[in-house]
Amino acid sequence: MRTCAESLTEYGLRALGRDYGAQLLPKGADISLCDQIVLIGSGMIWNVYFAVFAVTLGFGFATLIALAKASPLRGLRAPATAFIFVFRGSPLFIQFFFAYETFQILPKVTGTLNLGIMELSVTTGSLTRAWLGALIVLFLNTSAYTAEIFYGALRSVPKGDMEAADAYGLTGWARFRRITWPTMLRLSWPSYTNEAIFLFHATTLVFFSGFPAWQQSGDALYYARYFADQTFNPFVAYPIIAAYFILATLGITALYGAINRRLNRHLPREARPRLRFRPQIIR
Amino acid sequence: MFAFCTDPKSLEGAAWFACYLTSGTHLAMYWSVLTVLLLLVLAAPSALAFGFGGAVMARSHVLPVAWLGKGYIAMVRGVPDIVFFLFVPIAVDQGIEYLLHVTRCSDWTEPVRRGADFVVCAQAKMPPSSAPKLAHDAYAFGLALLAFSLVFGAFAANTLAGAMAAVPRAQVETAESYGMTRAQAFRRVILPQMWVYALPGLSNLWMILVKATPLLFLLGIQDIVYWARELGGSKTQIYAYPHPDWRVWYFLGLLVFYLLLTWGSERVFGLVQNRLSVGQATAAGEALRKAGAA
Numbered sequence: 001m002r003t004c005a006e007s008l009t010e011y012g013l014r015a016l017g018r019d020y021g022a023q024l025l026p027k028g029a030d031i032s033l034c035d036q037i038v039l040i041g042s043g044m045i046w047n048v049y050f051a052v053f054a055v056t057l058g059f060g061f062a063t064l065i066a067l068a069k070a071s072p073l074r075g076l077r078a079p080a081t082a083f084i085f086v087f088r089g090s091p092l093f094i095q096f097f098f099a100y101e102t103f104q105i106l107p108k109v110t111g112t113l114n115l116g117i118m119e120l121s122v123t124t125g126s127l128t129r130a131w132l133g134a135l136i137v138l139f140l141n142t143s144a145y146t147a148e149i150f151y152g153a154l155r156s157v158p159k160g161d162m163e164a165a166d167a168y169g170l171t172g173w174a175r176f177r178r179i180t181w182p183t184m185l186r187l188s189w190p191s192y193t194n195e196a197i198f199l200f201h202a203t204t205l206v207f208f209s210g211f212p213a214w215q216q217s218g219d220a221l222y223y224a225r226y227f228a229d230q231t232f233n234p235f236v237a238y239p240i241i242a243a244y245f246i247l248a249t250l251g252i253t254a255l256y257g258a259i260n261r262r263l264n265r266h267l268p269r270e271a272r273p274r275l276r277f278r279p280q281i282i283r
Numbered sequence: 284m285f286a287f288c289t290d291p292k293s294l295e296g297a298a299w300f301a302c303y304l305t306s307g308t309h310l311a312m313y314w315s316v317l318t319v320l321l322l323l324v325l326a327a328p329s330a331l332a333f334g335f336g337g338a339v340m341a342r343s344h345v346l347p348v349a350w351l352g353k354g355y356i357a358m359v360r361g362v363p364d365i366v367f368f369l370f371v372p373i374a375v376d377q378g379i380e381y382l383l384h385v386t387r388c389s390d391w392t393e394p395v396r397r398g399a400d401f402v403v404c405a406q407a408k409m410p411p412s413s414a415p416k417l418a419h420d421a422y423a424f425g426l427a428l429l430a431f432s433l434v435f436g437a438f439a440a441n442t443l444a445g446a447m448a449a450v451p452r453a454q455v456e457t458a459e460s461y462g463m464t465r466a467q468a469f470r471r472v473i474l475p476q477m478w479v480y481a482l483p484g485l486s487n488l489w490m491i492l493v494k495a496t497p498l499l500f501l502l503g504i505q506d507i508v509y510w511a512r513e514l515g516g517s518k519t520q521i522y523a524y525p526h527p528d529w530r531v532w533y534f535l536g537l538l539v540f541y542l543l544l545t546w547g548s549e550r551v552f553g554l555v556q557n558r559l560s561v562g563q564a565t566a567a568g569e570a571l572r573k574a575g576a577a
Contacts, residue, residue, distance in 0.1 A: 028399040029399045031399070085542070085546075086538075086542065089541065089542045089545040089546060090494070090538050090541045090542050090545070091494040091495070091496070091497045091541055092494075093497040093498060093500075093508070094497055094508070094534060094537050094538050094541060095538070097508070097511075097512075097530075097534045097537075098531065098534040098535060098537075098538055101515075101528075101530045101531035101534055102531050104528075104531070105528070105531060197360070201362075201363035201364065201365075202363070204363045204365050204366070205365060208365070208501055221363070221365065221366060221369075224366070224369075225369060228369070228370075228373065230399060231399045232399060232400060232401045233396065233399075233401065234369075234370050234373045234374050234377070235374065238366055238369065238370040238374075241362075241366055242361070242362040242366060245361055245362050245363060245366070246361035246362060249360065249361040250361070
């Protein structure tokens with residue numbers, strides 16, 4: 001049996017790969033409570049990684065898609081609508097499978113990307129690895145869901161706000177940046193908070209779909225399931241991961257709540273929209 | 284299936300595909316679509332029942348009951364649903380076996396959990412090891428159904444609790460002024476009116492449920508995801524229908540299948556919504572009236 005300190009050094013960063021901790025995962029009767037807490041926590045690194053990058057990158061892309069869907073030009077509107085329909089209408093689980101198989105049959109090409117200061121070697125083989133392939137799927141998926149939220153908000157921007165902008169002579173980019181976009185964010189923020197929470201939960205699907213966990217480095221649920229299988233006891237590993245996720249969800253709510261307060265700081269306190277749980281956007 | 288399929292190696296082109304797509308394993312895949320639909324048909328009402336129970340509990344004046352209901356509603360907020368899908372079947376399975384073990388084999392003295400094992404006596408196995416394969420499949424499906432009902436019941440409870448709260452306060456006050464008890468007011472006033480408010484949320488829930496069905500695969504059920512992986516993998520010459528890795532096409536097919544399913548549901552719900560809005564004093568009802576007058 002390991003002590004808790006040993007568990008921490010051996011498995012604290014194990015989710016990143018074999019080079020960052022013990023070669024093998026603990027097995028059978030050798031598994032201690034500390035192992036489970038540490039290793040599942042280590043897996044959370046991946047959940048946070050996927051969520052942070054998918055949400056931040058998806059935010060910008062979703063704004064573009066929402067604008068395209070609200071555009072009067074058919075050439076912009078149709079592809080944006082189709083994109084949103086495909087990613088919202090099909091299960092994320094199937095999207096992962098499909099994307100993985102597609103990335104598998106792509107020809108393996110290695111090229112170099114010149115970033116000015118340094119040259120980066122890029123290979124399409126990375127697409128079949130979770131850190132890139134699954135991130136792309138999550139990014140596109142959250143973009144579609146977020147775009148639909150933003151699109152709804154764009155359509156609800158009060159007419160009076162736009163007329164006031166016209167009266168001040170604001171047009172084009174200035175009007176978008178100073179009136180439309182902030183109002184859109186304000187209106188959509190409660191829904192967007194839910195989207196972020198559910199995207200974070202959806203990151204647990206990554207290692208259950210096609211994407212393999214190389215060197216047994218997976219996310220929190222991958223390890224929780226591993227422990228439940230090894231010890232044949234679901235009553236320890238799953239409550240641990242549940243606790244981690246509740247903590248992380250509270251963190252997300254706090255962060256988004258702070259942004260929500262900042263977005264609505266011009267309103268009297270009781271007129272500010274409250275963040276509400278609306279499970280419309282599970283995948 | 285067809286008469287000319289006796290020697291698949293000699294076939295080419297369309298005939299080969301006709302035989303390939305109607306082979307025994309492919310027919311099994313088409314049947315597994317029914318598994319998905321069966322789950323949907325059974326899970327929707329039971330989730331609604333769970334949800335109704337949760338929503339009523341959350342309204343209770345008895346504090347512990349209200350906490351239980353509110354906790355149930357909140358449980359899906361913080362924890363990914365897939366954790367419940369993995370946890371509930373195995374936890375319930377072990378719970379049942381443990382109860383049977385305690386009642387049927389009281390003379391056993393060894394603990395049930397020994398190191399990394401969970402051991403119960405032979406009489407406590409569920410389903411009994413002598414049971415046919417069908418019983419095992421049905422048991423696994425039942426556990427999966429329970430997990431789905433529990434998770435989606437929590438979502439439904441949230442929707443229904445919101446709908447109950449959305450019934451105008453004045454209606455309930457009128458009922459009280461007529462001397463109705465809380466239970467009577469609930470049964471006669473809130474219950475008939477809440478569905479109008481619940482419908483958008485419930486139709487949403489159906490979409491969520493449809494898109495969660497591929498998770499059956501994780502529970503070891505032979506659903507369409509399982510078959511897509513099985514059939515799509517590359518088949519060597521020893522198989523009747525050799526082909527390279529076609530999984531990408533199978534998953535594309537699944538993607539289209541689910542898109543059609545959600546698109547069809549959306550259309551149906553749109554029609555129902557329209558139907559319910561006729562003559563209602565809502566924005567949708569007003570729009571219908573204007574369209575009719577024009």
